[in-house]
Amino acid sequence: MILDDLTKSSGEWLRGTGPESDIVMCSRIRLARNLADFPFANRASRGEKTEIESHFISALNHAKLDLSYIDVNGLSILDRKFLVERQIISRELDNGDGPRGVAISPLENVAIMVNEEDHLRVQFMLSGFRLPDVWDAVNQLDDRLESQIAYAFSPQLGYLTACPTNVGTGIRVGVMLHLPGLVQQKQIDKVFRALQKINLAVRGLYGEGSQASGDFYQISNQQTLGKSEVELIKILTDVVPQVLNYERSARQHLLTERKQHLHDQVSRAYGVLKTAQTISSEETMLLLSSVRMGINLGLIDDLSIATVNELFIQTQPAFLQKLRGTELGVEERNVARASYLRSRLSNGRQGPRL
Amino acid sequence: MMCQRCHNEASVHLTEPHKGKQRELHLCVACARKAGLTMPEEPPDLSLDAVVQSLIVANVGELVGELALLVCPDCGIKFMEFRAGGRLGCPQDYQVFSAGLVPLLERFHGASRHVGKVARRRSGAGLRLRLRTQLRSAIAREDYEEAARLRDQLRLKDSQA
Numbered sequence: 001m002i003l004d005d006l007t008k009s010s011g012e013w014l015r016g017t018g019p020e021s022d023i024v025m026c027s028r029i030r031l032a033r034n035l036a037d038f039p040f041a042n043r044a045s046r047g048e049k050t051e052i053e054s055h056f057i058s059a060l061n062h063a064k065l066d067l068s069y070i071d072v073n074g075l076s077i078l079d080r081k082f083l084v085e086r087q088i089i090s091r092e093l094d095n096g097d098g099p100r101g102v103a104i105s106p107l108e109n110v111a112i113m114v115n116e117e118d119h120l121r122v123q124f125m126l127s128g129f130r131l132p133d134v135w136d137a138v139n140q141l142d143d144r145l146e147s148q149i150a151y152a153f154s155p156q157l158g159y160l161t162a163c164p165t166n167v168g169t170g171i172r173v174g175v176m177l178h179l180p181g182l183v184q185q186k187q188i189d190k191v192f193r194a195l196q197k198i199n200l201a202v203r204g205l206y207g208e209g210s211q212a213s214g215d216f217y218q219i220s221n222q223q224t225l226g227k228s229e230v231e232l233i234k235i236l237t238d239v240v241p242q243v244l245n246y247e248r249s250a251r252q253h254l255l256t257e258r259k260q261h262l263h264d265q266v267s268r269a270y271g272v273l274k275t276a277q278t279i280s281s282e283e284t285m286l287l288l289s290s291v292r293m294g295i296n297l298g299l300i301d302d303l304s305i306a307t308v309n310e311l312f313i314q315t316q317p318a319f320l321q322k323l324r325g326t327e328l329g330v331e332e333r334n335v336a337r338a339s340y341l342r343s344r345l346s347n348g349r350q351g352p353r354l
Numbered sequence: 355m356m357c358q359r360c361h362n363e364a365s366v367h368l369t370e371p372h373k374g375k376q377r378e379l380h381l382c383v384a385c386a387r388k389a390g391l392t393m394p395e396e397p398p399d400l401s402l403d404a405v406v407q408s409l410i411v412a413n414v415g416e417l418v419g420e421l422a423l424l425v426c427p428d429c430g431i432k433f434m435e436f437r438a439g440g441r442l443g444c445p446q447d448y449q450v451f452s453a454g455l456v457p458l459l460e461r462f463h464g465a466s467r468h469v470g471k472v473a474r475r476r477s478g479a480g481l482r483l484r485l486r487t488q489l490r491s492a493i494a495r496e497d498y499e500e501a502a503r504l505r506d507q508l509r510l511k512d513s514q515a
Contacts, residue, residue, distance in 0.1 A: 036479035039429040043443040150479040152445035158468030160445040226465020
């Protein structure tokens with residue numbers, strides 16, 4: 001089954017390639033789209049949601065898009081959490097009910113959710129800071145879908161969405177940033193306040209309302225109406241480099257002022273991850289964050305960024321349970337997590353060891 | 355504890371000096387607001403739903419007249435339901451509730467006109483939504499002749515799509 005295959009691979013967006021990938025984990029853009037002939041998902045009957053789903057699947061086939069459709073309604077809770085951890089589906093789709101699903105590409109760059117808040121949420125992700133490339137890709141994908149589907153659109157208000165906060169372009173342009181330097185220098189709140197002033201949203205690793213973990217933060221636009229897609233992308237491509245500068249100078253400051261302390265912190269983090277016999281998810285995220293910064297500052301040289309990026313996702317509860325093929329309680333998960341970390345970190349440059 | 359002015363659950367509890375004595379006041383949120391008692395400032399809730407909700411309330415305010423009575427003929431959602439839940443029912447709502455929505459869009463986006471990608475034009479898009487609603491209500495009032503007519507129209511549209 002496709003989901004079990006996913007445990008053996010990881011998304012392209014975790015590879016740690018592309019520009020500025022020491023800080024920018026990935027760039028992503030999603031478009032909110034609705035079918036003109038149906039009520040929005042929250043008001044659609046089961047039958048209508050089934051129709052929406054089958055319209056979408058036939059559009060995929062006619063547009064010759066090479067995507068696999070996963071029927072989320074038919075998945076176990078564990079499998080749904082697994083997809084949330086991989087950033088393939090949102091928590092809203094996980095918690096939803098009735099016919100719903102997601103179409104993904106082999107490298108997981110594409111994820112199109114069906115019957116989430118909007119009928120379609122078309123997402124494209126790439127590792128590194130590459131918003132213009134992401135826009136080209138998602139725009140083309142959207143064109144191919146639109147050749148088959150009548151979207152709800154008004155010349156005055158643009159693409160019509162279930163929530164008025166998404167109407168117009170329906171676009172959310174986001175980057176996921178790793179900002180341990182700003183966190184340690186206690187400057188992160190200042191940066192957030194500045195971003196919020198210019199109407200950008202800051203979220204944690206798992207989206208809305210989630211607490212930032214592993215020092216990862218997603219920055220994205222909130223405005224969707226009155227500016228074009230290209231203008232909205234430009235706001236991010238203008239602002240993100242400034243955040244990158246702040247983060248780099250915070251790291252440099254740590255390196256010059258407190259090198260010994262920093263080196264110690266990074267080495268201890270690496271040591272614990274390599275040898276622990278039981279470890280919680282929170283501690284893992286915290287330590288992986290130090291290790292990731294350590295690699296980027298040249299303090300660790302026998303471990304790849306891609307491995308660390310993957311471990312942020314692959315030490316989450318659902319992944320560990322999928323890997324073991326059974327449900328695990330908290331204590332068992334902590335043991336399984338430690339054992340998985342030991343096996344991966346003794347083979348730093350290699351892929352997942354099963 | 356009950357509100358001292360109506361019979362809702364009181365959630366605002368105040369002690370104030372009154373004629374030389376302390377007087378206790380227990381009011382529900384609505385009565386407290388009517389009495390001009392402002393709430394202590396709540397910590398800002400940054401989840402999007404809460405932001406949307408506060409925007410809707412701030413910009414649409416207490417509903418007056420026609421807006422409160424608006425119902426979308428296509429999906430049946432009332433403006434009141436949108437105001438409570440923050441989600442619209444169908445694409446048509448943007449037109450039906452335009453008077454209530456435009457101030458909201460202005461406030462949230464700082465704009466009320468789309469700029470950017472344009473969807474390809476399709477004649478008759480959205481028509482099937484209305485036909486289906488009409489079909490459902492014909493069946494509900496047991497007007498089977500009308501229902502059959504609408505069903506045939508829908509089939510025709512489906513085959514053209």
